[in-house]
Amino acid sequence: MKVAKFGGTSMASAEQLIKVANIVKADENRKIIVVSAPGKRFKEDTKTTDLLIALGESCLKGENTDDKLMAIVDRYKEIAENLNLSNEIIDEISTNLHELIQADQTNTDRFMDGLKASGEDNSAKLFAFFLNSTGVAASYVNPKDAGIVVTDDPGNAQTLPETYENLKKLKGRNEVIVVPGFFGFSPEGNLVTFSRGGSDITGSIIAAGVDAELYENFTDVDSVFVANPNIVDDPKEIKELTYKEMRELSYAGFSVFHDEALIPAFRAGIPVCIKNTNNPSAPGTFIVAERDFSKDPVAGIASDSGFCSIYVSKYLMNREIGFGRRLLQILEDEGISYEHMPSGIDDTSIILRENQLCDEKEQRVLDRIKTELNVDTISIRHNQAMIMVVGEGMTSYVGISAKATAAFARAGVNIEMINQGSSEVSMMFAVAESDAPKAVVALYNEFFTEAANQEELPLVLR
Numbered sequence: 378m379k380v381a382k383f384g385g386t387s388m389a390s391a392e393q394l395i396k397v398a399n400i401v402k403a404d405e406n407r408k409i410i411v412v413s414a415p416g417k418r419f420k421e422d423t424k425t426t427d428l429l430i431a432l433g434e435s436c437l438k439g440e441n442t443d444d445k446l447m448a449i450v451d452r453y454k455e456i457a458e459n460l461n462l463s464n465e466i467i468d469e470i471s472t473n474l475h476e477l478i479q480a481d482q483t484n485t486d487r488f489m490d491g492l493k494a495s496g497e498d499n500s501a502k503l504f505a506f507f508l509n510s511t512g513v514a515a516s517y518v519n520p521k522d523a524g525i526v527v528t529d530d531p532g533n534a535q536t537l538p539e540t541y542e543n544l545k546k547l548k549g550r551n552e553v554i555v556v557p558g559f560f561g562f563s564p565e566g567n568l569v570t571f572s573r574g575g576s577d578i579t580g581s582i583i584a585a586g587v588d589a590e591l592y593e594n595f596t597d598v599d600s601v602f603v604a605n606p607n608i609v610d611d612p613k614e615i616k617e618l619t620y621k622e623m624r625e626l627s628y629a630g631f632s633v634f635h636d637e638a639l640i641p642a643f644r645a646g647i648p649v650c651i652k653n654t655n656n657p658s659a660p661g662t663f664i665v666a667e668r669d670f671s672k673d674p675v676a677g678i679a680s681d682s683g684f685c686s687i688y689v690s691k692y693l694m695n696r697e698i699g700f701g702r703r704l705l706q707i708l709e710d711e712g713i714s715y716e717h718m719p720s721g722i723d724d725t726s727i728i729l730r731e732n733q734l735c736d737e738k739e740q741r742v743l744d745r746i747k748t749e750l751n752v753d754t755i756s757i758r759h760n761q762a763m764i765m766v767v768g769e770g771m772t773s774y775v776g777i778s779a780k781a782t783a784a785f786a787r788a789g790v791n792i793e794m795i796n797q798g799s800s801e802v803s804m805m806f807a808v809a810e811s812d813a814p815k816a817v818v819a820l821y822n823e824f825f826t827e828a829a830n831q832e833e834l835p836l837v838l839r
């Protein structure tokens with residue numbers, strides 16, 4: 378049995394739904410289908426999830442929401458009409474949205490989660506309805522009935538272990554099952570969404586729960602590329618990646634796959650394949666336990682912006698036992714997570730996502746570090762980007778970081794910080810946000826052009 382997840386780009390229009398239905402029909406092993414909410418039909422379009430968020434925010438402000446609600450119903454209506462489906466399904470979706478905006482707003486996160494989840498929920502109902510209309514026996518299954526149990530952390534749920542046992546009941550059914558992605562239910566029965574892009578997680582946990590032979594993740598590109606195609610023109614395709622590499626790359630900015638979606642499939646030993654709904658015969662990218670690193674020690678280059686770095690220096694920091702713990706304790710008290718913490722003898726930097734700090738919180742954190750840890754200097758640098766060079770094979774070759782830094786130098790990009798992950802799977806470079814695209818292109822040219830492919834690096838002797 379295969380589990381196939383179709384992303385927002387695959388659910389965006391009637392034309393796309395026809396392609397998805399044909400993909401489902403083309404392989405009878407595609408028994409469980411996980412769908413996202415209708416996504417972007419063209420570059421400047423807005424995802425239904427974002428329309429729902431805007432609707433929810435308007436409701437909370439007490440504004441008139443008629444137009445916003447109508448725009449969402451219209452997205453589904455256009456799809457249904459172009460598929461010649463009866464009004465029944467659109468009436469159901471419209472009623473559902475009207476009910477959701479009337480829901481209890483006391484807990485705003487919960488209210489928002491209900492609306493956000495409706496994007497995938499209604500998409501799944503619509504797709505199951507469409508499949509049935511084409512003669513394919515299909516049923517919509519709600520994540521609650523499927524047994525997807527998650528932590529009660531709105532917008533950031535994590536799967537609870539009992540889910541995997543519960544999901545076994547989806548096996549062996551004599552029809553196609555359509556499950557909405559992106560949300561589950563807490564043990565108390567509250568609907569809770571995963572973080573953005575979380576339908577990938579639903580697909581992975583279901584694949585693990587039913588012990589699928591393959592988890593196929595359908596999107597709008599033929600494969601995962603070695604660099605973001607929005608930054609590098611026509612980048613090289615990746616045939617195989619390890620779970621570890623894909624997780625690192627996703628976390629560092631490859632938005633094509635959610636970084637938390639790999640672990641469930643990996644633990645259950647299920648291969649993952651990223652494929653294109655618009656070109657399903659292309660082989661796609663396989664994510665596997667092991668690959669041959671000899672040709673491509675570097676698997677890919679990712680970049681992400683929106684970071685800041687807090688720099689702290691104090692003479693004899695190296696001798697002060699407990700300094701690091703107390704510094705991190707301040708972040709923990711403030712509910713801030715950090716990404717990297719490179720340090721020297723008398724100084725250390727902490728890199729974090731800057732959306733965690735409003736002006737007031739930033740000032741409080743800096744003041745606390747200054748007074749509670751009695752530091753000599755403290756400063757914060759905003760608008761930083763992290764460039765990540767990732768590859769499990771890097772550990773076996775000499776000179777990869779030299780090549781990377783030479784590429785930065787040639788592109789005239791100043792490296793503000795370097796950090797090599799302890800497993801040597803990744804190398805991180807902090808640069809100014811405005812330099813990030815230039816840096817990615819320079820690294821791409823260094824590692825993935827023809828000349829780079831012919832250059833043999835010496836192996837590490839162990």
Ligand SMILES: Nc1ncnc2c1ncn2[C@@H]1O[C@H](COP(=O)(O)OP(=O)(O)O)[C@@H](O)[C@H]1O
Pocket residue numbers: 383384385386387413416574595596597598600601602603604605606607630631632633634
């Ligand atoms: N390294 C990469 N390889 C492939 N696609 C990437 C990469 N980095 C970013 N992307 C972007 O991810 C997009 C697919 O992800 P997403 O928009 O979430 O699709 P879906 O709606 O199908 O889930 C691609 O269209 C591409 O622009």
Ligand SMILES: N[C@@H](CC(=O)OP(=O)(O)O)C(=O)O
Pocket residue numbers: 383384385386413414416424426427496558559572573574575576577
């Ligand atoms: N629709 C949700 C969940 C999701 O996974 O979407 P997509 O498959 O379009 O990335 C979001 O936009 O976050």
